[in-house]
Amino acid sequence: MLVLKDIHKVYGKDSKRVEALKGISLEIGQGEIFGVIGFSGAGKSTLIRCVNLLERPTSGEVFIDGVNLQHLTASQLRKERKKIGMIFQQFNLLNAKTVFKNVAMPLIIDGRPKEEIEKRVNALLSFVGLSDKAKQYPDQLSGGQKQRVGIARALATDPHILLCDEATSALDPDTTQSILALLKKVRDELGITILMITHEMNVIRDICDKVAVIDGGVIVEQGSVLDVFSEPQQEITKNFVRTIINDAIPPTIKALIKEKHQENDSMYLYRVLFKGQSTHLPLLSTIAKRFPIDVNVIHGTITELQGIPFGHLIIEFQGEPSAIEQVLSYIRQQEVTVREVDIHGA
Template sequence: MLVLDDVHKVFGKGKDKKVEALKGINLKVDKGEIFGVVGFSGAGKSTLIRCVNILERPTSGKVLINDVDLLTLNPRDLRKQRKKIGMIFQQYNLLQAKTIFKNVAMPLILEGVPKDEIKEKVTKLLSFVGLADRMNHYPEQLSGGQKQRVGIARALATDPDILLCDEATSALDPNTTEAVLELLRKVRDELGITILMITHEMNVIRDVCDKVAVIEKGTIVEQGSVIDVFTEPKTKIARSFVRTVLNQTIPPSIKRLIEESSQTNPHGIYRIIFKGASTNTPLLSNTAKKFSIDLNVIHGMVTELQGVPFGNLLVEFKGDREEINRAIQYINENDAVIKEVSKDAI
């Protein structure tokens, strides 16, 4: 288990030169989770992940791995703990003059592991990542996705408990990204390794993570399960990230229709969110039949998030206000979320 407890990181000295990169970060990553941290450039993502393995030493706070605070350890014990933290980099960080076998073996060579053990382990790891036939190749002979697989194999060489991924897919095309994410799921599922990944790509969070935290200006502004953050983002930045993958952009013609409708029916536009089993229920049809209202679906989409059906609709209600309120209560009682929205918030 990984816990960041009120972690601060300040760069520079002197009142005018200080830059507060992290401002009281609190995160808990349970064993076997894939936890994503998403944010724009400069938000503090890379500083956060480097504080986990103390490549950057936090100014204050605690970094606990399996209840051991890394900030309390002497250099020798810290080096020992770091062996249990693997790292995958955006630009692979491979040794160009070494074969793929030697790149993966390097952490073991530095530890003084016997050659026969190195050969057995590296061969097994390269088979695990699908590169057993490339062990005598050099990095320049591999594609970007293959290089990242080498990076993953190297990170696994020391049998880590935690794997840190620093923008591990941002240099890859979509198909290769999907393959690398599938490999990371395999690492978690078959090896039981906890994964903390930082990214600016919300599709990565959607496809592989169990939980997500949104970081902005050194502060975690929102966190929770992926399904909760995607379906009900509470902050402006989280909503902007979600829109990049759920395609909730409303066409201009629909916006004009909503604006025209709001002039004659100012309290009748609602967003309805369906999750799980509620997406299979004819809720809107039942609502229209049960109450004396007119119901018009203006815009929406239905998709799937990690195996869970999800729907997001904009709906216009027309009718008596009391009857609309009864319909709203009915929808809330049937495992859907309904909220009134203004035309400015659409």
């Protein structure tokens, strides 16, 4: 388990003082894939470097499996860091060394026996799908293959935690998906906890169990991926989510809605959110049959988050206010979220 308690990081002094992190607290459970997302300069990379004390927090505490890293001696910290693997955006491979030697490097530095190193490296190369590349050099590899080498190297010392600093940002979409699949394999088969630092919301959607949004050195929102994607609270989170799930009403439809409302004041607009089993309900069909109102779907999307279906609809209801209230009550009884949309602000 990884626990961060009230982490602050300050650079410089007086007029040049910059507070990069302002009281970050996170708790990441064993075997979780936890994502931290934010724009450039939000404090993401500083945060991940504080986890293994490559950057020492100005204040606050970092616990790995209950051990407070700040309380360790230099030799104890070196030993504890073996529990923390790290992969990077630009791979950070040694171009003068073969793939085998790149993966073996942490074990060589640790003074492991030659036979152990050979067995361990060959097993890791097989695990990441690069057994046939052992004698090649990084310049002979594709970007995805280089990142696989980076992952194998990070796993060499049997870490409990894997830190991923923008690990897919330099890769094309197809290669990104293959690397994310490999990281899921790392978690599922090896039980390793993964902390993902990224600015790509699709990475959060496709691999993470939980997510925290960082802005200006502060965690502004966090929770399960399903909860944060389906009902984002902060504007920055809504902007990130819209890169994956566009819940904004198109401008031409907005104009038509406003024009119709001027002609018909019995028109009401609602945002309806479906999760899990509720996505299978014939909700709109039942409403149209049971209540004296007209139903019109204005806009909507259906997707899947962590294997759970999620739907978002903008629906127009036309009818008497009493009938609309009955409809809203019925929808909520089905454990479906419904909120009124301001037609003028739509």
